[in-house]
Amino acid sequence: MNTHAVLMMVITMGIVSAFCGYFFYKIMKTPPRSEREI
Amino acid sequence: MTKVTEGWGTRVGLVLAMAGNAVGLGNFLRFPVQAINNGGGAFIIPYLVSFLVMGIPLLWIEWSMGRYGGKHGHHSAPFMFDTLTKQRLWKYFGVFGIWTNLAVAAYYCYIESWTLSYVMHSLGRSFEGLSQSEVADFFVNYTTVSTTSTGIPFEGVIFYILCLSLNTFILSRGLSGGVERTARIVMPLLLLFGAFLAIRGLTLGTSGATEAHPDASAWDGLNFLWTPQFDSLANPKVWLAAAGQIFFTLSVGMGTVHCYAAYVKAKDDVALNAMSAGWMNEFVEVVLGSSIVIPIAAGYLGLDWVRENAGFGIAFQTMPFLFENWGPFLAPLAGLLWFGLLFFAGITSSLAMGTPWMGFMEDEYGWSRHRSAWSFGTVVLVLGLPTVFFYHYGVFAEYDYWAGTVSLVIFALAEAIVFSWIFGIDRGWKEITSGADIRVPGIYKYIIKYVTPVFLLSVFIGSVFSPKNGDWGTAFSGLVSGNGWDLDSGSLIKMIQNSGLREQLAAATDALEIAALEDQLFYINASRALLTAVFLGICLMVYMADRNRRRKEIAR
Numbered sequence: 001m002n003t004h005a006v007l008m009m010v011i012t013m014g015i016v017s018a019f020c021g022y023f024f025y026k027i028m029k030t031p032p033r034s035e036r037e038i
Numbered sequence: 039m040t041k042v043t044e045g046w047g048t049r050v051g052l053v054l055a056m057a058g059n060a061v062g063l064g065n066f067l068r069f070p071v072q073a074i075n076n077g078g079g080a081f082i083i084p085y086l087v088s089f090l091v092m093g094i095p096l097l098w099i100e101w102s103m104g105r106y107g108g109k110h111g112h113h114s115a116p117f118m119f120d121t122l123t124k125q126r127l128w129k130y131f132g133v134f135g136i137w138t139n140l141a142v143a144a145y146y147c148y149i150e151s152w153t154l155s156y157v158m159h160s161l162g163r164s165f166e167g168l169s170q171s172e173v174a175d176f177f178v179n180y181t182t183v184s185t186t187s188t189g190i191p192f193e194g195v196i197f198y199i200l201c202l203s204l205n206t207f208i209l210s211r212g213l214s215g216g217v218e219r220t221a222r223i224v225m226p227l228l229l230l231f232g233a234f235l236a237i238r239g240l241t242l243g244t245s246g247a248t249e250a251h252p253d254a255s256a257w258d259g260l261n262f263l264w265t266p267q268f269d270s271l272a273n274p275k276v277w278l279a280a281a282g283q284i285f286f287t288l289s290v291g292m293g294t295v296h297c298y299a300a301y302v303k304a305k306d307d308v309a310l311n312a313m314s315a316g317w318m319n320e321f322v323e324v325v326l327g328s329s330i331v332i333p334i335a336a337g338y339l340g341l342d343w344v345r346e347n348a349g350f351g352i353a354f355q356t357m358p359f360l361f362e363n364w365g366p367f368l369a370p371l372a373g374l375l376w377f378g379l380l381f382f383a384g385i386t387s388s389l390a391m392g393t394p395w396m397g398f399m400e401d402e403y404g405w406s407r408h409r410s411a412w413s414f415g416t417v418v419l420v421l422g423l424p425t426v427f428f429y430h431y432g433v434f435a436e437y438d439y440w441a442g443t444v445s446l447v448i449f450a451l452a453e454a455i456v457f458s459w460i461f462g463i464d465r466g467w468k469e470i471t472s473g474a475d476i477r478v479p480g481i482y483k484y485i486i487k488y489v490t491p492v493f494l495l496s497v498f499i500g501s502v503f504s505p506k507n508g509d510w511g512t513a514f515s516g517l518v519s520g521n522g523w524d525l526d527s528g529s530l531i532k533m534i535q536n537s538g539l540r541e542q543l544a545a546a547t548d549a550l551e552i553a554a555l556e557d558q559l560f561y562i563n564a565s566r567a568l569l570t571a572v573f574l575g576i577c578l579m580v581y582m583a584d585r586n587r588r589r590k591e592i593a594r
Contacts, residue, residue, distance in 0.1 A: 001257045001260050001261050001264075002261055002265060004079070004264075004265050004266055005079060005260060005261045005263075005264035005265040006264075008079045008082070008264045008265070008266050009079075009260065009263075009264040009328075012082050012086075012264075012324060013324060013325045016317070016320050016321050016324045016325060017321060017325060019313075019317045019320075020314075020317040020318050020320065020321035023310065023313045023314035023317050023318075024053070024314050024317075024318060026310055026314070026475065026476070027049060027050060027053050027310065027311070027314045028050065030049075030307075030310070030475050031049070032049050032303065032306045032307070033303075033305050033306050033307060033473045033475070034303040034304075034305045034306050
C-alpha cells in the first residue's frame with residue numbers, strides 16, 4: 001500500500017474506532033437516569 | 039390509545055438494538071462500492087462531514103422526537119408529528135414513517151432470505167468446484183423462482199417465507215423479550231464474524247494471485263479505496279453520494295429510530311445513546327465494511343475487475359467463488375461467517391422495520407402485540423411476493439428506489455423542518471439536551487436549524503434534477519449557454535417517466551426484446567400502483583385514527 005493510503009486508512013479507522021469505543025464505554029459505565037434517581 | 043407496557047430491558051440492549059437497526063447489508067456492500075465510484079480515499083471526507091452535519095443532527099432529532107412522542111403515548115411517526123405541531127396535515131408526512139418500513143421490509147426480507155439460504159449452501163458445499171460464472175448463474179437461478187435449479191423447488195419463496203416468519207415471531211415476543219434479546223446475541227457475533235473476515239482481507243496481500251489473474255493484489259484494492267483524490271472534493275456528485283450513503287447507513291428518515299426511542303423513559307438520555315449507536319454503525323461500516331469485499335475481491339481477481347464489477351452482486355455472485363480458494367475447511371467456514379454476518383446485519387434492521395406498524399396498530403386500534411406483529415408479517419408478505427416472483431422484471435429495484443431512497447429524503451426533510459422551525463429549535467434543543475449524559479456542543483443548535491435542512495434540501499433537489507452522468511459542471515454550463523439541462527436517466531423526474539426503459543423500448547427492434555421490455559414496464563407500473571395503494575391505505579387509517587381520537591376527546 002502506498003503511504004498516503006496507509007495514513008488515510010489508519011487515521012480514519014483510528015478516529016472512528018476511538019469515538020465508537022469512547023461512547024460505548026460511557027454507555028456501559030453510566031446507568032440510565034431513571035435508575036439513578038430511584 | 040392503549041396503555042403501553044413495552045419497554046427496553048437495559049441501556050446496552052437499547053443501544054445494540056438501535057445500532058443493529060442502523061447496521062445493515064449496505065454497511066458491507068454499498069459503502070465500499072460508493073467509495074470506489076466516488077474518488078476512493080477522498081470520499082471519506084465528504085462522508086464524515088455529512089455524518090457530522092446531517093447524520094448526527096438527524097439522529098438527535100429522531101431520538102428526541104421519539105422520546106417526546108412516547109411521553110404523549112405515541113409510538114409511530116404520524117402522531118409524533120401531530121404532537122409537535124398544531125397543523126394537522128403534517129401528520130400525513132409521518133405516514134412515510136410507516137409506509138417506508140413496510141415497503142422496505144418487503145424486499146429487504148428477500149435479501150435476508152438469500153443470506154440464510156447461502157449459509158446453508160456454503161455449509162453443504164454447493165459452490166465446490168464451480169467456476170466464477172457458474173457461481174454467478176447459481177444466483178440468477180435462485181432468483182428465477184419458477185425455474186430454480188439450486189436443488190430445492192421454489193427455494194427463493196420457501197426461504198423468504200421462513201425468514202419473514204422468523205422476523206414476525208421475534209417481533210411478537212416484544213421489545214425486550216424479542217428485539218433486544220436478538221440484538222444482544224447477534225451484534226457481538228456480527229462484530230466477531232466481521233473482524234475475522236476483515237483481518238483476512240487486510241492480510242491477503244498478493245497471495246491470491248493466480249495464472250488467470252497474475253496481478254491480483256489486495257493492496258491494490260486498499261490503495262484504490264484509501265488513496266486521497268482531493269480534486270474529487272469539488273464534485274457535487276461525490277457530496278451527494280456521501281450524503282446519500284449517510285442516510286442509507288444510519289436508517290434515518292425511516293421512522294424506526296423514532297419508534298425505538300419512543301420506548302425510552304421520559305427522564306432518560308437520548309444524546310449519548312444516539313452518539314453511541316451512530317458511531318457503532320460507523321465502526322462497522324468504515325472499519326469492517328471497507329476491509330472485506332474490496333480487498334478480498336481485488337486479492338483474487340485484480341483491481342480492474344473490481345472497478346468494472348463493483349456492485350451489490352459481488353456478495354452473492356462472486357464471494358462464494360473466492361472463498362473456495364481458502365480450502366475445504368475454511369471455504370464453508372468463510373461462507374458461514376460472510377452470509378451469517380449479512381443475515382445478522384439484515385435481521386436487526388428488518389426487526390426495526392416492524393415496530394412502527396406495530397406501535398401504530400397498538401396505539402390507535404388497540405391491537406395486541408401478537409396480532410399487530412402477525413399483521414405486519416401478512417402485509418409484508420403481500421407486498422413482498424411480487425419482489426420475489428418478478429425480481430428480474432425490476433419490481434425489486436422499483437421498491438428500493440421509491441421506498442428505500444426517495445421517501446427517506448422526503449421524510450427526513452419534513453421532520454427537520456417540523457422539529458427546528460415549527461416545533462421550534464429552542465424547544466427542540468431542550469428535548470435533545472434533557473437528561474443528556476454528555477454535553478451536546480452548542481453549535482449543533484445552529485447546525486440543526488440551518489445546515490441540516492439545507493443539506494437535506496440539496497440532496498432532494500440533487501436527486502430530482504440530477505444531470506446526465508452526474509456532471510454538474512457541464513449541466514450548469516449548458517444552462518448558462520442556453521442549451522438547457524440534460525437530466526440523467528436516474529434523476530427523479532426521469533424515473534417517474536420511466537425514461538430509461540422507454541428509450542430502450544424505442545430502440546429495440548427484436549420482437550422478443552420488445553415483449554420483454556413491455557412486460558417489465560407493466561410490472562414496474564403495477565408495483566407503483568401497489569405501493570401507492572398501501573400509502574393511501576395508511577393515510578386513511580391515520581385519518582380514521584385521528585377522527586376517533588377527536589371524538590373521544592369531545593366525549594370527555
